[in-house]
Amino acid sequence: MNLTLKIWRQNSGKEQGQLVTYPVKDISPDMSFLEMFDVLNEQLVSKNESPIVFDHDCREGICGMCSMVINGRAHGPKTGITTCQLHMRSFKDGDTIVVEPWRAQAFPVIKDLTVDRTAFERIQSKGGFVSVNTGTAQDANCLPIPKDDADASFNAAACIGCGACVATCKNASAMLFVAAKVSQFALLPQGKIEATARVKNMVAQMDLEGFGSCTNTGACEIECPKGISLENIARMNREYLVANCKD
Amino acid sequence: MSKLDSKIPEGNVEQKWTKYKASVALVNPSNKRNLEIIVVGSGLAGASAAASLAELGYKVKVFCYQDSARRAHSIAAQGGINAAKNYQNDGDSIYRLFYDTVKGGDYRAREGNVYRLAEVSNSIIDQCVAQGVPLAREYGGMLSNRSFGGTQVQRTFYAAGQTGQQLLLGAYSALNRQIGLGTVDMYARHEMLEVVKIDDKARGIIARDMVTGKLERHFGHAVLLCTGGYGNVFYLSTNAMGCNATAAWKAHKKGAFFGNPCFTQIHPTCIPVSGDHQSKLTLMSESLRNDGRIWVPKKKDDIRKGNEIPEEERDYYLERRYPAFGNLVPRDVASRAAKERCDEGHGVGASRMAVFLDFKAAIDRFGKSQAKKLSIENPTPAQLKEFGKQVVEEKYGNLFTMYEQITGENPYEVPMRIYPAVHYTMGGLWVDYNLMTTVQGLYCLGEANFSDHGANRLGASALMQGLADGYFVIPYTIGAYLSKEIAVKPIPTTHEAFVAAENEAQAQINKFFAIKGSKSVDHFHKRLGKIMWEKCGMARNEKGLKEAIVEIRELRDEFWKDLRVTGKPDEMNPELEKASRVADFLELGELMCMDALNRSESCGGHFRIESQTEEGEALRKDDEFAYVAAWEYKGNYTYEMHKEELKFETIKIAQRSYK
Structure with missing residues (x-):
């Protein structure tokens, strides 16, 4: 060719x-x-x-x-x-x-074609984790988790953090990326304890980094190489609303 | 007396780690705050170590060459992670995991280390689940397991075909938490170029900021290398493009011994090379061998398409040679058998360097059982095929899609073509029980060290080892050293040792640009890879290895005379990065051949043609070679070998058989 x-x-x-x-x-x-x-x-x-x-x-x-x-x-x-x-x-x-x-x-x-995606790192460090120190965990099977929840959590966790969602969004919004991480934990019992702080802190950092707003047009979902669903954004909005209502 | 002290604790193998933990020196919290640790590499070993050490209160700096810690190549591991949980009630135990690992490694690993690995394996699963890693589950909510090659129990935990990704993101989340808390400083897009040694102790590193090109000096009371394997010596491998040996190799040249460099794992199920443009090879998970059947045409040089070759003219050579394990023999055995058939002229595809992995029988079988399940009587052949395909898609869909994406062939309709490719390196920096190299204060974790897999790694054991080292071993063993360092104040990086190390790194960079030759880095890397693959690959002999050593030396001379590095040193410059990595591969490749030449036995992934049984199986020589070959750099490309004898006190050593 x-x-x-x-x-x-x-x-x-x-x-x-x-x-x-x-x-x-x-x-x-x-x-x-x-x-x-x-x-x-x-x-x-x-x-x-x-x-x-x-x-x-x-x-x-x-x-x-x-x-x-x-x-x-x-x-x-x-x-x-x-x-x-x-x-x-x-x-x-x-x-x-x-x-x-x-x-x-x-x-x-x-x-050239290389960009700086460290904004994603800063968002992750604000709440993309469960606060559990090494060695403090109980036996893994002490906490049964419904298969459907585990699978849904996995589907959200399959995000590879490439940034195609941001690149393809007309507003350069990072909602799909952040929502994937928030959803992974929102769907699991382990993530519930810190849910409120997590969603608020991650969204605040996302806004601080200068990503645009989400208008639910869904281009991100279409271009996502890992098929991360728009449902995650809905879930994050719900989490965010609940978190703010709790204040 | 040998220079090597493995520091394996005394006592029964079951007691060693427990006793060690109870007696190892501790560092009190107020002292931890003042101790700085450098972690190079952010894969499973690096990220888990950095997070765990920061949780303990140490000040940690992490370096990785990618733009994010999350992109380390642990992310690409597909299959799973072993643990001796015995959740399946199928007779598993710590002892059996230990035994399988030592046997799988063809009795060339240390009992003490492997037992500890098996012992902490269960805590890894607990830790990952607590972090919110979504491992696969059964409908009752319990964790699911599957089986892998070389074992008879189901002990592998997994997350679809993306286990490495999920485990790494777990460790990465723990790391991010510490970054957010300010206990870890993260240096992405940084590549380590030198170790700094002061009074024979590792005290820091020189790293290059890959965006600005600036060389930086970083102090640490201890330095941890968690930099992965060196499979890219072969140019083509399943490693990521940037995987390299530079950190380990520079450490080696500063006094860290290199253990068993010739032990390389060639994975049997990879997508074959399609042409000279090929930049990397893609693995197809070993799990495919559960249902796929491997075969070649019985006739030599048979150029017919797979589907046109009738059943009676096919040779299912693994099932023929190894009736007990069939298509599920360990990786080294399966790889050698594929090479043997291709060398004999039975290879398939345009290159004739591939064998078929065929799902037709599986599709038929699944089709019938599915029709039964759906209570369809007298299903048509088309229906059966459709049902069968659906089941295969459910189990292996993502792999089939990937295959089609890369080859343009539909594996539901035609048999896949596969061929072995370099996948993992069991060799690495020699470490003692504390994971410390022969340089004081310099540690090595994960694939980068040599310690746990002997001459062949079993499937689903790499993730286990990386996380064991990082989460559960180094947080204890580093105390043995750091407890004696509490009085040491941070050494200013204006110290002459830092200046000298930076000058060394700078001198090498200057040297690259001064050559102004005519050939690109890739040109040399490809030629090195060809020598290594042909003469130090799946089968090795004395003549080939001796030739390889001469050829590599010549190639290295040519590299330093005719290399062209474009651009400038003080900018983002991937050509310079590659040059620095390939310069080290050109030295390491020679050492690998020397090690392979010395070890005139066959064991695990190391097959010496001179040492085989009458049936063509690997023949170990335990009287002569039951040792770790640890190579010391003596300057000017010369090396001295030291032996660490391997003592088998618990397991009775025996010839492996999978027949």
């Missing part, structure tokens, strides 16, 4: 960026999207140009590091997968592909 790539290049957060066009030739349809980037970068190095910087690590769709907006869609044209799981057979010979970084005020560009 021969393709034309238009890739966002930006030297640092302080400088302006622009789309730069790169033709690539002889791309195998069996390559992953990131392997196609490897090929392009090899070419750039051979020409003594600086390769394109992008985040990636596990390349099996679970670490949440890769993050590209491809032809206007977070993680590209297919649903339910991350950028690293996208393969070139999803494109046609001769295609032009536009690749940009996550766009959100709370995710400033570091370089």
Whole structure:
């Protein structure tokens, strides 16, 4: 396959960026999207140009590091997968592909396609946990948990923290991400004790980081590579309301 | 006298850890506040250690190269975590978990360490559940278990096919709690480049801020390396792209011995290489071997598609060779058998380097039982197939989707193609019972150390070991050292040792940019991987290993003469990061070959062609090789081997058989 790539290049957060066009030739349809980037970068190095910087690590769709907006869609044209799981057979010979970084005020560009997602970390440190020190736990089976609750909690906990929800939201809202963590614990007895403080503190930090508001349009759910459901946002809103009523 | 003191406590294996805990020195809370600990790596071992130590009151700094602690490669573990809970009432016990682990490791692990691992395994499950880790449950609300290769009980806890993810997010949440409380300082996008030693004790690290490129000095009373394995020496592996050996290797060059570097686990069920562009390999969970049947065509060089080959022309070679365990033999055995068939010309797919993993029989079987369940009499073949597919989808749906995504083939219709790939390294920095390396104050936890899996790791044991080390071992054992350090004030990083270590790191960076050669880092990494895979991979012999050592040396010389690193040092520069990692792999690869050459026996994942039985099975030589090979760096790419004899006082050592 021969393709034309238009890739966002930006030297640092302080400088302006622009789309730069790169033709690539002889791309195998069996390559992953990131392997196609490897090929392009090899070419750039051979020409003594600086390769394109992008985040990636596990390349099996679970670490949440890769993050590209491809032809206007977070993680590209297919649903339910991350950028690293996208393969070139999803494109046609001769295609032009536009690749940009996550766009959100709370995710400033570091370089090229790499952004700073530490806002997520700060939100997590405000309440994304159960306060239990190592060694204080009772036997694991002392607390039976209905399978449906455990499964629902797992589905929320499957979030990989990639930020596609933020990148795809017209308001750059982080509601789906925060709601996934709040829901994981809201669905389990272990998480109930700190539920009030958790939801209030995490939402407060989310607002502080400059993420936008949620208008329930649901783009986040569609682009989420792990299928995190919009129901979680409803659950978090309920948790938030209850928490504030308790005051 | 040997330089190695494993510090295994005296007494019966069942009593060692209990007695140790009762007698180990403690550090009082007011002193803990003044003691600083550096943790490098934020996977299961690193995150759990950092959180637990911070809970105890120590001041902790955590470093990881990813943009978040949550992205460490523990996240990718699929299958599960073992524990001796015996919730299934099927006869499990701490002793059996201990026994299976020592046997699975082909009698090349320490009894004392493995028993402790089995002992604390139950507390791990308790801890994770208390943290809100949503492990799989039965309808009655109790935790669910499944079985894994190499065992006869159901002791594996899991969370769908994402157990590593859920356990890591549990440890990460504990870590986040401490970050929020201000007891842990987190340094993401930082890579450790040097250990700082003062008066023969580890006192800090040099780390590079990967965003600004600035080198930083960090002091610690103790340093914990929790940096994972070195499978990326092979270029292609199931490791993440950034997994590297730099922290461990730099520690090795500063005096930490490297234990059993040649012990590598090659996992049998991975998606085969599709071309030269391949950047990594993807594992398909071992659980697939529960229902899939592995076969190759009986005829050599048979280019027909899998479905076109009639039943009588198929060779289900695992079932043929190992009737007792069949498709569920341990990983090392399954991998070697696949290689043997492909080398004999029976491989399938375009590369001929793959075998079939076939679910047709399972789909038929599930279809029939499902039809029965639904009380459908005389179901049509199409109905049966549909029912069967539904059951398979329920059990393995995410794996089948992943396979189709990567290969473009539908595994419900055609047999999957699989081939072994590098997955885990049992070798690592040598540590004593306290998890301390041969450098005072320098510890090593998780996959990065050598200690618990011997020559072969059983499925679902890596997660167990990472969390055991971090949650339940290091919080006790570090006291033995730190209790003697309470009088040591934090050493200013202007100390000459910090300056010297930073200069060393800087000098290497400068050297990379000064070469101005013509070839990229990946070019060298791929060539190294090829040498390692062909000559130090699934089967090794003296001639190949000797050749490999020469070839790696030549490649290393070429690397330092013709490498091209683009960009600048003081910016985000992935080419520089890769160069620094590959420079270390080029040294470690040679040591792996030396170790493999020295160990002229076959054991676990290490198969020496010269040492096999008449039936082609691995032949151990316990009289000669029942020891840990711990290599000391002597400068200028020379190494001296020290032996730690392995004593089996509890378990009777025997040849493994899965026939």
